[in-house]
Amino acid sequence: MELIPGSRFRGTVKYIRAFIFISLILTFLFAACITAIIALAKWEGAPPLAVPQTTVFYADDGTKIGESDNGQTRxxxxxxxxxxxxxxxxxxxxxxxxxxxxxxxxxxxxxxxxxxxxxxxxxxxxxxxxxxxxxxxxxxxxxxxxxxxxxxxxxxxxxxxxxxxxxxxxxxxxxxxxxxxxxxxxxxxxxxxxxxxxxxxxxxxxxxxxxxxxxxxxxxxxxxxxxxxxxxxxxxxxxxxxxxxxxxxxxxxxxxxxxxxxEMVQKPIAPYFQDTVKYVLRTKIGLDERTIEMGGLRVYTSLDPNMQAIAEQQIQQIIDPSSAIQAALVAMDPRTGEVRALVGGRDYEKSQYNRAIQAERQPGSTFKPFLYYAAIKQGFTPSTEMRSELTTFTLDDGSTYTPHNYNNYYANDTITLAQAIALSDNVFAVKTHLFIGEDQLVETAKKLGITSKLKKVPSLALGTSPVKVIDMVTAYGILANGGKKIEPVFIKKIVNYRGETIYEAKQHEEPVLDEDAAFVTTELMTGMFDPKLNDYTTVTGQTIASDITRPYAGKSGTTETDSWMIGYAPQLVAGVWTGYDRGEKMTKPAEKQYAKKIWVQFMEKSLQKEPVKSFTPTKGVVGVYINPDNGKLATDACPVKRLTYYITGTEPTEYCTEHMQKKKKKKEHREKSSNWLEKLFEWF
CATH class of the missing domain: 1.10.3810.10 (Biosynthetic peptidoglycan transglycosylase-like)
Structure with a gap:
């Protein structure tokens, strides 16, 4: 057996020792690297797990109305x-x-x-x-x-x-x-x-x-x-x-x-409404385009699919298919501001321009309720009388202005404020506007949420300054709810991909109008459907009155290029505009009736399953029966009586004697006739 020399043995041990030492160092370094990597991972924290996901839009009943995916579905x-x-x-x-x-x-x-x-x-x-x-x-x-x-x-x-x-x-x-x-x-x-x-x-x-x-x-x-x-x-x-x-x-x-x-290619549900929702996400809520398109959001909207379908159907059925007339409709819950239906045009595929949100058009006489609310605040009452006759006004700058009634019909006599709004008398409106001061109407309109620029001119009383449909419906909604401020609500809630609520709509019940004056204005607006207020012409709602099955307050408006109808029940307010995009004149009588017909059919069908509700009088008003022809308290002799509301203390105290005198003369005539017969009988 050969013995290993000491020098070789020591060399082998040296190599083994070096190998072990290097291995320990490498093991230590590897462990240190692993520890460092883990520590770094901990220090950097949890990486975000979010990736582009489809944003889904839901209607108020939870049904899906659309989604935004940029070609990717997640x-x-x-x-x-x-x-x-x-x-x-x-x-x-x-x-x-x-x-x-x-x-x-x-x-x-x-x-x-x-x-x-x-x-x-x-x-x-x-x-x-x-x-x-x-x-x-x-x-x-x-x-x-x-x-x-x-x-x-x-x-x-x-x-x-x-x-x-x-x-x-x-x-x-x-x-x-x-x-x-x-x-x-x-x-x-x-x-x-x-x-x-x-x-x-x-x-x-x-x-x-x-x-x-x-x-x-x-x-x-x-x-x-x-x-x-x-x-x-x-x-x-x-x-x-x-x-x-x-x-x-x-x-x-x-x-x-x-x-x-x-899979069938389905027509998009409420496309104009969905566009508006995305606009609100960007401008009001402040989300960027990527988050909206691929953030995996669940956007719960205020849309009522049934009302939306009714709105689209009525526009399609009532307007002549061959006509180039456009239409816009907005329906809202006046208590919450939640938009229940929105149509921005007759065909989204042909035109994505949203006439309900973007367009500004002359509202015509639909602007008058704001005027008469301001007048009531200034002391006017439903019985206030002024003459309806062709009048030329001379303004402070020396210029003149002559408003005209529809078809140049005038009473050529006094009429009451209640008649003036029901008959849409333009002369009465301009007189009221100039009497209370042109700034009063502008201030009232701004309180009601009108965002468009308004000119302080006599014709503003007749709705000559262009406004948006959404603003007008919101303003009527404030009148409907008794004067509480509301803003249009399109989005009720937003939930992110984790299920966390990141936005929820809240309305602040801030009073912007006097509730008593608002109620009196509402009652005045019911007059457009009441033939008791007929005078030198019929009330403006006469053509659709037979279709009405519940109390409504409303006002129509017609200019040469625009036709409007806005009105409400306690549960729902809706506004309809029809007209040509390029401002062409509406020459056919049927064209000027489209807005009214669409509105009444939409309201009746939308509220079909809702209880019939009347407008509840506020504490500061009183209702009395008057003779609508002169605004005085009605007597048994008056052939027509109408329950009319006034701010307490402003109701009329004078009784109508016109018919009492006529009745007395008739009685005297009958008595004379009776006496003559008795004498003749005695002679025989």
Whole structure:
């Protein structure tokens, strides 16, 4: 036996000692690196899990009215809202050891490297679910070493800061299933027309196989390949212990009913309303375009789908199809300001211009209720009388102004304020406007939310300054609710993809009008439907009065180029505008009736199932019966009586004696006739 010389032995020990020392150093450095990476991941904190998702818009009843996706459909749902079958199928085929590793499957990586070396090309993937999710969050597929390093660091951050359930939920909500569809919820709807929580084992196993190659394994591209991939998924589920072999065979044989081939292109629901909602999201709530389009928001709106359908239907049916006349309609709950229906034009596909929100048109006589509210505040009453006759006004600057009544009809006598608004007497309106001061009407209109520029001129009383339909309806809504400020509400609530409420509409009940004067104005506006106020002409609502089945307050307005009708019941206020976009004159009598007809049909059908309600008098008003012809207290001798409301203390105290004198003369005549007969009888 040969002995190892001491020098060689010492040299061997030296090498072994150096190897151990270097190994310890490397182990320490590796542990330090791992610790540093984990510490860095902790220090950087949890990475955001949000990715572009489809924003969905809902009506007030919870039905979906639209979505914003930029060509991509994405929804976010929790694991508890997914079928267990899709969760198990995905884990089994994508990352069987997902719940056991810390983001990287070392054995799988080694096996993939060996397989790639043998084939001399990349034939096997080794990415875990966490790695794939990190890649999805980066939203870029460039194959640089820097991106791969970032992806690895992102993977560690995910594993360190989130639970496995959080990561799996995020992954299932972001993977691509082809055809512009991202996430399991969107895929379930797209392929099978159902939510992810209702997927069967057969459907889930088909979907789980698609992300491997969406353009290759999609059943809409090649169903044979898709079925082969489904079989692999089911086998993986059996190997993972999620299902039995028998269940796998049965799921494979089960026929799949797809929905995509039967999808119909539907007409968008309330497109003008949806455009307005997006505008509000940008301007009022302050969300950027990307968040609106791809933020995964759930936007709950105030839209009533039934009222919207009624509005669109009436516009379509009443306006002559061959006419170029346009229309706009806004309906609102006067108690809350919630917009229940909105139409911005007759055909959204031809014109996206929103005439209900963007256009400014002359409101005509629909502006008069604001004038008469201001007048009542200045001491006018429904019985205030002025002459209705052709009048030329000389203004302070020396110029003259001569307003004309419709068709140049005048009473050539005194009429009451109640008659003036019901008959829409222009001379009475201008006299009132100049008497109370031109600034009073402007101030009142601004209190009521009119945002357009108003000119302090005599003709403002006749609605010559252009305004928006939405503003006019809001103003009438304030009159309807007794003078409380409201603003149009299109969005009731917004929920982000996590289910957190990030916005909720709130109205502040701030009084902007005197409630008693507002109620008296409302009662005056009921007169347009009441033939008791007929005088030198009929009330302006005569043509639609027979269609009315409940109390309404309203006012119509007509100019050479515009036709309006705005009115309300206690539960609903609506305004309709019709006219030509380019301001052409409306020459046909039927054209000037469109707005009234649309309005009355919309109101009647929309409130069909609602209880009939009257306007409730406020505490500071009193109702008395008057002779509508002269505004005096009615007596038994008056042939016509009308209940009229006044601010307490301003009601008339003088009784109508005109008919009493006539009645007395008739009685005397009858008595004389009777005496003559008696004398004749005695003579015989």
């Amino acid at each position: 929804y976010w749902v929790g694991l508890h809202d997914m079928s267990p079958a899709i969760i198990h199928a995905t884990v089994a085929v994508e990352d069987r050891k997902f719940f056991d590793h810390y983001g990287f499957d070392i054995k799988r990586i080694a096996a993939a490297v060996i397989a790639d070396i043998k084939a001399m090309r990349k034939v096997q993937g080794a990415s875990t679910i966490t790695q794939q999710y990190a890649r999805n969050l980066f939203l870029t597929l460039d194959k640089t070493w820097l991106r791969k390093l970032q992806e690895a660091l992102y993977t560690i951050r995910l594993e360190v800061n989130y639970t496995k359930q959080d990561i799996l939920e995020g992954y299932l909500n972001t993977i691509y299933y082809g055809h512009g569809v991202y996430g399991v919820e969107a895929a379930a709807r797209y392929y099978f027309g159902k939510s992810a929580n209702k997927l069967t084992l057969s459907e889930a196993s088909m979907l789980a196989g698609i992300p491997k190659g969406p353009s290759y394994y999609s059943p809409f591209v090649n169903e044979t390949r898709a079925k082969q991939r489904q079989k692999m998924v089911l086998q993986a589920m059996v190997a993972s212990g999620y299902i039995s072999k028998k269940e796998a065979e049965q799921a494979y044989r089960t026929p799949l009913l797809y929905s995509h081939h039967h």
